[in-house]
Amino acid sequence: MPDFSPVLPSTTSAPPSPPHSLSAKTITTSPNPLLPLYNLAANIPIPAKFKKAKPSLRLQRVKSKDEAASHDVTKLQTSFAILPSLKQLQTRKWTLWDLQHVVTFGCLAFCLLITPSAPFLKSAAMGLLAVLLAMPATRQFFLPSLPIWVYLFYFFASRFIAPEYRPHIWVKVLPALENVLYGANLSNILSAHTYTILDIIAWIPYGLGHFALPLVTTVMLFLFAAPGTTPVWARAFGYMSILGVTIQILFPCTPPWYEGLHGLEPAHYGMEGSPAGLKRIDELFGVDMYTTSFTTAPVPFGAFPSLHGGDAVLEMLFLQYCFPRFRAFFVGYVVWIAWSTMYLNHHYAIDLVGGGVIAAVTYYIARTKWLPRPQLDKTTRWEYEYVEFGDRPRVALDEEYGGMGLGLLQRRGSDEWTLGSSSSFDSMSRGDTLCGSSSSSPNILSPTTPNDDHHGGDLWSKVRTASPRAVGLTGVVVEEEQREVYVR
Numbered sequence: 001m002p003d004f005s006p007v008l009p010s011t012t013s014a015p016p017s018p019p020h021s022l023s024a025k026t027i028t029t030s031p032n033p034l035l036p037l038y039n040l041a042a043n044i045p046i047p048a049k050f051k052k053a054k055p056s057l058r059l060q061r062v063k064s065k066d067e068a069a070s071h072d073v074t075k076l077q078t079s080f081a082i083l084p085s086l087k088q089l090q091t092r093k094w095t096l097w098d099l100q101h102v103v104t105f106g107c108l109a110f111c112l113l114i115t116p117s118a119p120f121l122k123s124a125a126m127g128l129l130a131v132l133l134a135m136p137a138t139r140q141f142f143l144p145s146l147p148i149w150v151y152l153f154y155f156f157a158s159r160f161i162a163p164e165y166r167p168h169i170w171v172k173v174l175p176a177l178e179n180v181l182y183g184a185n186l187s188n189i190l191s192a193h194t195y196t197i198l199d200i201i202a203w204i205p206y207g208l209g210h211f212a213l214p215l216v217t218t219v220m221l222f223l224f225a226a227p228g229t230t231p232v233w234a235r236a237f238g239y240m241s242i243l244g245v246t247i248q249i250l251f252p253c254t255p256p257w258y259e260g261l262h263g264l265e266p267a268h269y270g271m272e273g274s275p276a277g278l279k280r281i282d283e284l285f286g287v288d289m290y291t292t293s294f295t296t297a298p299v300p301f302g303a304f305p306s307l308h309g310g311d312a313v314l315e316m317l318f319l320q321y322c323f324p325r326f327r328a329f330f331v332g333y334v335v336w337i338a339w340s341t342m343y344l345n346h347h348y349a350i351d352l353v354g355g356g357v358i359a360a361v362t363y364y365i366a367r368t369k370w371l372p373r374p375q376l377d378k379t380t381r382w383e384y385e386y387v388e389f390g391d392r393p394r395v396a397l398d399e400e401y402g403g404m405g406l407g408l409l410q411r412r413g414s415d416e417w418t419l420g421s422s423s424s425f426d427s428m429s430r431g432d433t434l435c436g437s438s439s440s441s442p443n444i445l446s447p448t449t450p451n452d453d454h455h456g457g458d459l460w461s462k463v464r465t466a467s468p469r470a471v472g473l474t475g476v477v478v479e480e481e482q483r484e485v486y487v488r
Helices: 035-042 065-070 083-091 096-114 119-134 136-160 173-182 186-190 196-224 229-250 256-262 278-285 291-295 307-322 324-343 349-369
Strands: 056-060 408-410 425-427 475-480 483-487
Touching: 083 136, 096 136, 096 229, 119 136, 136 229, 173 186, 173 349, 186 256, 186 324, 196 229, 196 278, 196 307, 196 324, 229 307, 229 349, 278 291, 307 324, 307 349, 324 349
Parallel strands: none
Antiparallel strands: 056 475, 408 425, 475 483
């Protein structure tokens, strides 16, 4: 058992030691009853985890100003150089998602094949398209919107498909489904009684909103949504419309106005279309806005699916995703145009359901794979500093790049040729932010800026960390108590 008795001064002693030289073995002070406890505590070692860690210094690569500017997620391409784009295509790694371009250019080739012969005009158009897609400044707009242009060409060129290659026109299918599913023909019920004021109310979304809202939606998403939302929207709208027209060509069905004019008699190609309720609008204003265009429509028997309903649902889904505060207004517009299509005797209710389902599936694929996630504390696209993409799983960077613990994540895809493609980096969202965003045209869908990764607290002391791929050793990182602060 250790001896806890005090040590008395020696008779031939030297002067007592100063207080700062006290030790656990020799204490040259007056007797104190607490000295045994002091001696015991002095011999007990302090665990390492309770010792204050000494600050350690390590070098960290910090972004230069030029690289930070080049990684601006809101930046647009301004280069008109064609050769770098051609080299980029030569070295690009193609994926299965690039089959979208096979569909787009395949549909374009089909349209060129069935339209009347005009070799000079077609060659000039294709040459102009190639130049627009080769220059980065124009590619960032024309490549995402290419499916829309192809859809419009496809729709108007379908009139040149020879009747012998067209399928049978179904007259009784949609009325029968209407009665089976709903117990009555809703379109006939809603259009049985017409009034001028109702004609105008129905004309606004069907005759105006359907043609203007895609452009309005594009502008709104470009200005106020996350960078990269507009290209994803454009591609989703274009591919959904191409699919809708394809179904209308392969499964032609008569609309409600045909039943009112011809009953259930068999239909044949070459029959004229009808403006139905829109004819009353032409008579009201004394102009021919719809009579001629609907009478000579390229697809007069394209009742199913309703692209009026599909476009409205797709617009609603994108807008409510980016601007959830106005969700009720967007849903109300869908209900409005659904009523107007049946009131004007252009579609059955089942047509609207079909168009809505196609739009919902298109939106779901775009959102989970490519659609940028909005940050609700941002008002315009120019306020975004970093981006995130869809609901795809993320893969952490290798340790050699410093990705572990910095919230830097790796993504597959390299350029704007892939739908909603991104660069190699993505980031975790902040703890106080709903989500992030991405970009999908040159430097819109491509570059991303890594963001701080928060796990419950202020892990990074409210100081943004630099990318591990930044150029130049221009900063020093001080690590103390598991924090990193940049000394610039």
